[in-house]
Amino acid sequence: MTSVTSPPRGGTAGAEAHGGPGAAEPGGPEAEGALQEAFDAAVAADERIEPRDWMPDAYRSTLIRQIAQHAHSEIIGMQPEANWITRAPSLRRKAILMAKVQDEAGHGLYLYGAAETLGASREELLDKLHDGRQKYSSIFNYPTLTWADVGAIGWLVDGAAITNQVPLCRCSYGPYARAMVRICKEESFHQRQGYELLLALARGTEAQCAMAQDAVDRWWWPSLMMFGPPDDESAHSAQSMAWKIKRHSNDELRQRFVDICVPQAEALGLTLPDPDLRWNEERGHWDFGAIDWEEFRQVLKGNGPCNEQRLRRRRTAHENGAWVREAAAAHAAKHAARSAS
Amino acid sequence: MTATAPQSLATLPLGDDALILSQRLGEWAGHAPVLEEEVALANIALDLLGQARALYAGLSDVLGSEDEIAYLREERAFRNCQLVEQPNGDFAHTIVRQLFFSAYQQPLYARLAPVLPLAAKAVRETAYHRDHAEQWTVRLGDGTEESHARTQRAADALWRYTDELFEPIEGLEVEWQELAEEWKADIREVFGRAGLTVPQGPGKDAWAAGAGRQGLHTEPFGRLLAEMQHLHRSHPGATW
Amino acid sequence: MSADWPLWEVFVRSRRGLSHTHAGSLHAPDAQMALRNARDLFTRRSEGVSLWVVPSSEITASSPDEKDPFFEPAADKAYRHPTFYEVPEGVRNL
Numbered sequence: 001m002t003s004v005t006s007p008p009r010g011g012t013a014g015a016e017a018h019g020g021p022g023a024a025e026p027g028g029p030e031a032e033g034a035l036q037e038a039f040d041a042a043v044a045a046d047e048r049i050e051p052r053d054w055m056p057d058a059y060r061s062t063l064i065r066q067i068a069q070h071a072h073s074e075i076i077g078m079q080p081e082a083n084w085i086t087r088a089p090s091l092r093r094k095a096i097l098m099a100k101v102q103d104e105a106g107h108g109l110y111l112y113g114a115a116e117t118l119g120a121s122r123e124e125l126l127d128k129l130h131d132g133r134q135k136y137s138s139i140f141n142y143p144t145l146t147w148a149d150v151g152a153i154g155w156l157v158d159g160a161a162i163t164n165q166v167p168l169c170r171c172s173y174g175p176y177a178r179a180m181v182r183i184c185k186e187e188s189f190h191q192r193q194g195y196e197l198l199l200a201l202a203r204g205t206e207a208q209c210a211m212a213q214d215a216v217d218r219w220w221w222p223s224l225m226m227f228g229p230p231d232d233e234s235a236h237s238a239q240s241m242a243w244k245i246k247r248h249s250n251d252e253l254r255q256r257f258v259d260i261c262v263p264q265a266e267a268l269g270l271t272l273p274d275p276d277l278r279w280n281e282e283r284g285h286w287d288f289g290a291i292d293w294e295e296f297r298q299v300l301k302g303n304g305p306c307n308e309q310r311l312r313r314r315r316t317a318h319e320n321g322a323w324v325r326e327a328a329a330a331h332a333a334k335h336a337a338r339s340a341s
Numbered sequence: 342m343t344a345t346a347p348q349s350l351a352t353l354p355l356g357d358d359a360l361i362l363s364q365r366l367g368e369w370a371g372h373a374p375v376l377e378e379e380v381a382l383a384n385i386a387l388d389l390l391g392q393a394r395a396l397y398a399g400l401s402d403v404l405g406s407e408d409e410i411a412y413l414r415e416e417r418a419f420r421n422c423q424l425v426e427q428p429n430g431d432f433a434h435t436i437v438r439q440l441f442f443s444a445y446q447q448p449l450y451a452r453l454a455p456v457l458p459l460a461a462k463a464v465r466e467t468a469y470h471r472d473h474a475e476q477w478t479v480r481l482g483d484g485t486e487e488s489h490a491r492t493q494r495a496a497d498a499l500w501r502y503t504d505e506l507f508e509p510i511e512g513l514e515v516e517w518q519e520l521a522e523e524w525k526a527d528i529r530e531v532f533g534r535a536g537l538t539v540p541q542g543p544g545k546d547a548w549a550a551g552a553g554r555q556g557l558h559t560e561p562f563g564r565l566l567a568e569m570q571h572l573h574r575s576h577p578g579a580t581w
Numbered sequence: 582m583s584a585d586w587p588l589w590e591v592f593v594r595s596r597r598g599l600s601h602t603h604a605g606s607l608h609a610p611d612a613q614m615a616l617r618n619a620r621d622l623f624t625r626r627s628e629g630v631s632l633w634v635v636p637s638s639e640i641t642a643s644s645p646d647e648k649d650p651f652f653e654p655a656a657d658k659a660y661r662h663p664t665f666y667e668v669p670e671g672v673r674n675l
Binding site (some may be wrong): 052102106109110113116117121122123179182186322325326328329331332335 | 584585586588605606607608610611614622625626642
């Protein structure tokens with residue numbers, strides 16, 4: 001597969017143009033200008049860009065980076081929750097958790113599929129994840145220490161993810177938007193099960209209640225960091241907003257999330273670990289305390305509690321699976337040869 | 342063919358088989374050889390967990406709630422066969438275990454369908470599990486030298502746990518001998534397509550013959566239960 | 582031996598009476614496995630009654646650009662669409 005910025009051209013492949021975006025050959029600077037105009041007009045008119053449309057190289061590479069990072073997050077994000085599947089304290093909870101972790105694998109697959117319509121192969125994207133050239137959401141570098149963490153992830157981490165993702169259902173790139181519609185629909189149960197899990201703990205024994213509060217204390221701030229750096233420091237935001245890949249700013253979404261969570265925490269009878277949290281009548285929003293961006297940068301740099309562990313486990317699974325993938329490919333090749341002869 | 346409904350505790354071994362195998366498959370989450378297989382293994386694990394819960398529900402008058410049955414029994418009270426408690430090993434090991442078990446469970450449930458409502462539903466699920474295991478066995482057996490060797494090794498290692506499957510379960514009216522012969526013929530057929538050799542050794546040893554059904558298990562089972570039950574038992578009487 | 586599995590496009594008939602619709606793509610070593618993976622991935626909430634899988638490389642698309650003259654002749658035949666016709670107020674079930 002060729003590199004992201006100069007995708008393979010032409011070919012007949014694909015309803016979704018897999019393996020070659022096949023944009024129209026630009027016939028020189030003039031034609032390029034016309035194509036750019038058509039692209040800009042489509043985005044401005046809120047039309048979807050589809051795989052075989054001409055698109056600026058930077059649009060393509062931004063999308064590949066973002067979709068891949070999103071896919072990687074789903075796959076790495078299986079680990080902290082899978083950590084509790086074998087220990088789930090009731091059969092009902094075990095079934096729910098298993099179905100949720102399975103969904104995450106499925107969502108990763110939808111997203112890799114969307115990235116592949118842009119001319120990137122899954123193999124290449126996984127390689128980039130495995131050798132650290134592409135990132136996944138930093139939130140998954142925090143450990144799940146107790147059962148209540150499964151609830152906190154559902155409520156806060158999935159809640160933040162949904163706040164981020166719902167606007168992506170209207171993203172300008174068709175396959176990404178369609179994948180997000182499917183994902184958002186399926187994820188609606190993820191947040192609820194987390195909330196319900198915490199509610200059961202909060203209404204349970206003293207020990208259970210303490211477990212729930214401890215989990216919320218540990219997951220609250222990292223969840224707020226999921227929206228990314230403040231708007232004035234966000235490197236890619238402006239261009240992504242112009243391309244309608246992104247629909248709202250980081251700070252806007254973060255505020256929306258805080259406003260949603262405060263009454264939900266109250267209903268749980270749990271406190272959010274922020275002494276500066278108070279209603280601001282004038283703004284009509286909840287004010288909240290300063291986020292420790294140094295921690296964010298450290299975790300992003302690879303110094304979080306689980307960075308090394310998460311990536312190593314992912315790599316190991318991939319390496320241990322190599323002989324299986326080879327075997328199936330070898331069988332298919334032999335089979336094709338047999339039926340040909 | 343079965344004529345009468347199972348007696349009260351007769352379905353406990355079936356429920357335990359399903360729960361324990363589901364627990365083992367759950368360990369694969371995040372480790373599967375390819376993402377598509379994460380989804381497939383989880384589907385099978387979820388089906389099995391659903392079967393266990395339905396079977397336990399039918400026993401609640403005698404044994405209590407599904408969670409009491411799953412979390413509060415000691416090792417010796419579990420009636421699952423030893424095959425399902427065997428550790429996952431590599432993917433070949435897991436697939437051969439799946440093949441051996443699903444080629445037993447599917448025809449067994451088919452026979453029980455007229456008298457056991459759960460079996461009628463589960464027989465479709467188990468047919469899919471069986472198909473999944475067969476497809477993979479053929480690919481791994483036929484694929485590369487390495488995959489062939491791994492799969493043959495797995496078959497040889499797990500073979501000793503297969504006779505137990507056909508030890509009669511008290512209270513289930515099944516022609517066990519006929520079931521065993523059908524199973525052997527089916528395994529021979531799949532192994533033939535996969536280029537694998539059906540192990541020649543005995544399908545049981547002195548210790549394993551029907552032992553799981555009597556509550557005698559292998560060492561890895563104790564650790565499986567410890568992991569599964571620990572949290573539930575640490576908070577007696579709590580609801581989750 | 583390359584371990585990369587080819588890409589397949591998946592089409593799902595969500596219920597009887599409807600056509601198969603493109604649902605997405607996946608990787609599989611062969612058609613048999615592609616069908617099974619598609620079942621697990623795209624119909625795990627009973628979204629389908631029938632599946633097609635097609636190797637992505639076997640699809641011929643109309644042309645590189647989706648907004649293309651190929652489709653323009655159809656766009657000017659508005660009378661093919663029900664909204665072309667005016668219906669007097671109060672008339673229902675048309």
